[in-house]
Amino acid sequence: MNSLRSRLLLIAAAIGLSVFALFPRQTAVREKTPDGSFTETTKRLWPLKYGLDLQGGMHLALEIDESKGAVADKKDALGRALKTVRNRIDQFGVSEPVVQLAGDDRIIVELPGIDDQQRAQDVVQQSAFLQFQIVDKSGALDKALPRLDAAVRSRRLDVSSGAPAADTARPSSATPLSGLLSGDTAKKVTVAASPDSAKAAVGATDSAKRDVNGPMTRLLQAGQVPGQFYVKEIDVPRLTRYLADSAVRAAIPPGKVLRFGADTLAGAPGQGTFREFYVLDSRPIITGEFLTDAKPNSDPLQGGYIVEFEFNAEGGRVFRKETGRHVRDNMAVVLDDRVMTAPTINSAIGRNGQITLGGGTLQDAQDLALVLRAGALPVPLKVAEIRNIGASLGQDSIDKGKRAFGIAIALVIVIMVGYYRFSGGIAVVALGLYIFFTLAALAGFGATLTLPGLAGLVLGVGIAVDANVLIFERIREEMDRGKSARLSIDEGFTHALSAIVDTSVATILSGAVLYQYGTGPVRGFAVTLVVGVAASLFTAIFVTRTLLLLWLDRTGGTKPLSI
Amino acid sequence: MLRIFHNTKYDFIKWWKVAAIVTGAFIAIGFASFAVTGGINYSVEFTGGTLVQLKFKQTADAAKIRAALDAAGIKGAEVQQFGAADEYTVRAQDKALVAQQDAGAEKVEDQIRAALSKSLGAETYSVVRTEAIGPKVGEELSRRALLAMVLVSVATLIYLAFRFEWRFGVAAVAATLHDTIVTLAFIKLLHLEVSLTVVAAILTLLGYSMNDTIIIFDRVRENLKTAGRTRLYDVLNRSINDTLPRSIMTHATTFVASLALLLFAGEVIRPFAWVMTFGVVVATFSSIYVAGPVLLWIEAKYPRKASTGAAARTDGSAKRPGAVATR
Numbered sequence: 039m040n041s042l043r044s045r046l047l048l049i050a051a052a053i054g055l056s057v058f059a060l061f062p063r064q065t066a067v068r069e070k071t072p073d074g075s076f077t078e079t080t081k082r083l084w085p086l087k088y089g090l091d092l093q094g095g096m097h098l099a100l101e102i103d104e105s106k107g108a109v110a111d112k113k114d115a116l117g118r119a120l121k122t123v124r125n126r127i128d129q130f131g132v133s134e135p136v137v138q139l140a141g142d143d144r145i146i147v148e149l150p151g152i153d154d155q156q157r158a159q160d161v162v163q164q165s166a167f168l169q170f171q172i173v174d175k176s177g178a179l180d181k182a183l184p185r186l187d188a189a190v191r192s193r194r195l196d197v198s199s200g201a202p203a204a205d206t207a208r209p210s211s212a213t214p215l216s217g218l219l220s221g222d223t224a225k226k227v228t229v230a231a232s233p234d235s236a237k238a239a240v241g242a243t244d245s246a247k248r249d250v251n252g253p254m255t256r257l258l259q260a261g262q263v264p265g266q267f268y269v270k271e272i273d274v275p276r277l278t279r280y281l282a283d284s285a286v287r288a289a290i291p292p293g294k295v296l297r298f299g300a301d302t303l304a305g306a307p308g309q310g311t312f313r314e315f316y317v318l319d320s321r322p323i324i325t326g327e328f329l330t331d332a333k334p335n336s337d338p339l340q341g342g343y344i345v346e347f348e349f350n351a352e353g354g355r356v357f358r359k360e361t362g363r364h365v366r367d368n369m370a371v372v373l374d375d376r377v378m379t380a381p382t383i384n385s386a387i388g389r390n391g392q393i394t395l396g397g398g399t400l401q402d403a404q405d406l407a408l409v410l411r412a413g414a415l416p417v418p419l420k421v422a423e424i425r426n427i428g429a430s431l432g433q434d435s436i437d438k439g440k441r442a443f444g445i446a447i448a449l450v451i452v453i454m455v456g457y458y459r460f461s462g463g464i465a466v467v468a469l470g471l472y473i474f475f476t477l478a479a480l481a482g483f484g485a486t487l488t489l490p491g492l493a494g495l496v497l498g499v500g501i502a503v504d505a506n507v508l509i510f511e512r513i514r515e516e517m518d519r520g521k522s523a524r525l526s527i528d529e530g531f532t533h534a535l536s537a538i539v540d541t542s543v544a545t546i547l548s549g550a551v552l553y554q555y556g557t558g559p560v561r562g563f564a565v566t567l568v569v570g571v572a573a574s575l576f577t578a579i580f581v582t583r584t585l586l587l588l589w590l591d592r593t594g595g596t597k598p599l600s601i
Numbered sequence: 602m603l604r605i606f607h608n609t610k611y612d613f614i615k616w617w618k619v620a621a622i623v624t625g626a627f628i629a630i631g632f633a634s635f636a637v638t639g640g641i642n643y644s645v646e647f648t649g650g651t652l653v654q655l656k657f658k659q660t661a662d663a664a665k666i667r668a669a670l671d672a673a674g675i676k677g678a679e680v681q682q683f684g685a686a687d688e689y690t691v692r693a694q695d696k697a698l699v700a701q702q703d704a705g706a707e708k709v710e711d712q713i714r715a716a717l718s719k720s721l722g723a724e725t726y727s728v729v730r731t732e733a734i735g736p737k738v739g740e741e742l743s744r745r746a747l748l749a750m751v752l753v754s755v756a757t758l759i760y761l762a763f764r765f766e767w768r769f770g771v772a773a774v775a776a777t778l779h780d781t782i783v784t785l786a787f788i789k790l791l792h793l794e795v796s797l798t799v800v801a802a803i804l805t806l807l808g809y810s811m812n813d814t815i816i817i818f819d820r821v822r823e824n825l826k827t828a829g830r831t832r833l834y835d836v837l838n839r840s841i842n843d844t845l846p847r848s849i850m851t852h853a854t855t856f857v858a859s860l861a862l863l864l865f866a867g868e869v870i871r872p873f874a875w876v877m878t879f880g881v882v883v884a885t886f887s888s889i890y891v892a893g894p895v896l897l898w899i900e901a902k903y904p905r906k907a908s909t910g911a912a913a914r915t916d917g918s919a920k921r922p923g924a925v926a927t928r
Binding site for chain 2: 044083099103105134151159245262345420421422423424425426427428430431435438439441442443445446448449453454457458459482489493496497498499500501503504507508511514536537541542543544545547548551552554557558559560563564567600601
């Protein structure tokens with residue numbers, strides 16, 4: 039009796055603990071407001087975490103991209119990149135994001151509830167390397183064009199138009215526009231050879247020498263200011279290809295760099311779209327490292343959106359000095375090697391500035407401000423793995439998983455009660471507690487419920503009663519030998535134990551290995567498996583026995599056991 | 602008290618030849634299909650590649666999707682209906698495509714989206730699931746899955762070696778090995794996609810199939826103690842008959858649970874559910890028709906020394922089950 043009481047107390051304690059673990063609690067969550075920003079609120083939530091495959095979301099594995107040059111100290115670079123990515127994600131507005139190192143060469147980013155894969159990827163991957171460079175007004179490119187044309191010709195880049203046909207077929211892959219910044223522009227420029235723009239192209243005065251049929255020259259039209267050109271959008275891949283060639287690069291004027299604009303411009307009717315092309319001083323007058331703040335705003339003059347930024351004191355000093363030296367020059371705001379804008383400097387600029395987004399939405403402006411604030415990535419990152427699951431598919435999995443769970447429970451109850459009657463009923467009570475304890479343990483340990491985990495839970499319903507079956511069958515055998523109910527129960531439990539332990543050991547072995555070597559969803563399965571085995575050991579052996587002892591106690595052991 | 606298969610006296614072992622032919626034929630057909638339909642259908646997790654699950658606004662047509670991909674030069678992508686008539690998966694595992702993903706795992710997905718939007722219209726479909734795995738990650742995941750398989754097998758072996766005297770251990774291993782091979786044949790025949798989740802199912806089965814064998818062998822050990830001069834053949838048969846009700850009950854509960862998964866838990870988890878459901882059946886079979894005959898065969902080949910006494914040792918400790926009963 040005494041031992042029965044302590045048994046019941048232990049079970050009550052386990053139930054109490056589980057109720058505590060599963061009780062809905064105040065949780066801080068980030069919620070999306072209608073205007074697209076995020077607010078922190080608290081909500082009472084069921085404390086069981088769902089994996090990305092159930093709640094929907096995105097899993098990214100990032101690696102250092104060494105295609106544009108080797109990185110010396112990868113570990114250090116990755117550590118710094120991790121910090122930047124974490125900064126960005128923290129401001130991105132996802133509830134419970136995960137940003138962590140995996141192994142020595144990978145960053146894992148998990149974004150629950152993200153529905154815009156492209157946007158998330160851009161925010162994570164964008165280098166956000168901001169530079170301010172003076173637009174060349176010395177006509178350096180015009181002077182170098184004959185050499186560039188010659189280089190293109192000598193490498194026969196202009197004739198091999200058959201092979202790179204793929205380039206023109208898929209311009210998007212050849213010119214990886216950042217999705218964030220490539221909104222079709224609202225800016226309209228007429229690029230006809232108006233006398234105005236011809237005059238503006240001071241560097242091109244030597245037009246007699248200009249070989250209009252040169253393979254490179256042909257692609258360029260003079261822009262509105264020196265150092266600015268227009269390229270037909272369909273020629274962009276071709277020009278990109280030319281510029282990728284080492285001989286052509288060698289012919290680029292020293293101390294200058296050539297950069298495309300970020301946006302496309304609509305030309306005169308029938309001319310298609312154009313892209314700006316700039317010749318810039320390769321030395322930036324300042325970079326984004328001095329940036330302290332950046333915020334999106336609407337452009338009061340032209341409409342559209344801008345990002346306003348602020349330098350720290352030191353940056354402000356440098357910026358004022360440099361812009362003071364270049365009054366009436368054009369200064370290109372270059373983000374990730376693309377010219378965002380190239381306004382004329384009217385007077386020295388201090389700590390504040392702005393970047394104009396040609397086209398693009400408020401969200402684009404917000405994202406740009408975000409990545410500028412969070413800082414540039416120290417190394418380029420590439421995506422090694424993406425798993426993205428829509429929230430509706432996740433919800434569908436949850437619904438169907440719950441349905442299977444319910445049906446499995448119902449079937450098992452029918453089998454157990456149908457076959458073992460009263461004792462089967464006891465096993466069902468134990469099964470109910472098993473489910474309860476398993477969920478509580480998952481919540482208590484902060485484990486994540488994934489779809490395979492949910493499947494493991496359903497399967498667990500069938501496996502958890504196995505121990506009861508073994509015990510009951512043994513009790514039956516003992517009773518067949520004419521033993522009393524009490525003795526049969528004792529013997530039944532004792533003899534069935536070794537087989538039950540075997541079962542558990544085998545399952546725990548598999549579970550442990552799966553946990554060690556699995557990925558997210560499979561880990562969820564492993565956890566459910568192991569937790570389930572532990573819970574079923576407790577319920578099938580301890581709880582069932584206690585309930586049977588309770589029955590014995592009530593009946594005084596005089597009635598035959600219904601089993 | 603409701604009883605099924607109580608006090609049965611079936612001669613299970615008598616049919617071992619038939620059983621061996623049936624299972625042998627199944628395995629043979631399964632593996633012969635390698636020659637016809639190619640290798641195992643590994644998921645993009647292992648090969649690297651891209652899987653895109655699409656949901657169309659209206660009932661879609663696999664041929665049109667295929668045509669759209671072909672037009673964009675995306676070669677070797679597999680288009681399959683996924684559950685409902687408006688859901689399809691596109692799997693691109695072609696080597697050349699996977700190689701492109703080394704520069705960024707999203708590359709092929711972008712191409713697939715572009716191709717579909719161009720041919721079918723961007724508003725006609727939405728992408729509900731993406732798995733894009735670069736070649737490096739794919740290699741790593743396969744290596745880890747393989748390692749997991751090996752480790753679980755070795756751990757199981759070690760456990761069996763501790764648990765049983767070697768004859769029993771070898772027989773149990775044979776049964777477990779049989780289950781793995783038959784399950785592979787099954788996976789092959791149903792063209793199931795082998796993903797990490799399916800590997801998890803196989804590993805779970807490994808443990809599960811062992812349990813049943815252990816239950817029967819435990820009973821064999823127990824019966825051997827009182828067997829006297831009874832032939833092992835008969836002891837084995839009696840043990841299987843003794844444990845028949847519990848085998849059926851334990852398998853029935855697990856079977857209905859995995860059946861519920863198979864029928865109701867949706868398309869994503871279905872390969873896992875197939876493997877589990879099939880595995881439960883096979884585990885029942887193998888614990889009788891593989892473990893039993895193999896044990897008999899070993900006993901015939903390496904008989905226990907009669908000199909240690911005709912009767913069994915009475916201690917039932919795990920390490921020295923040493924029951925002795927030869928014909």
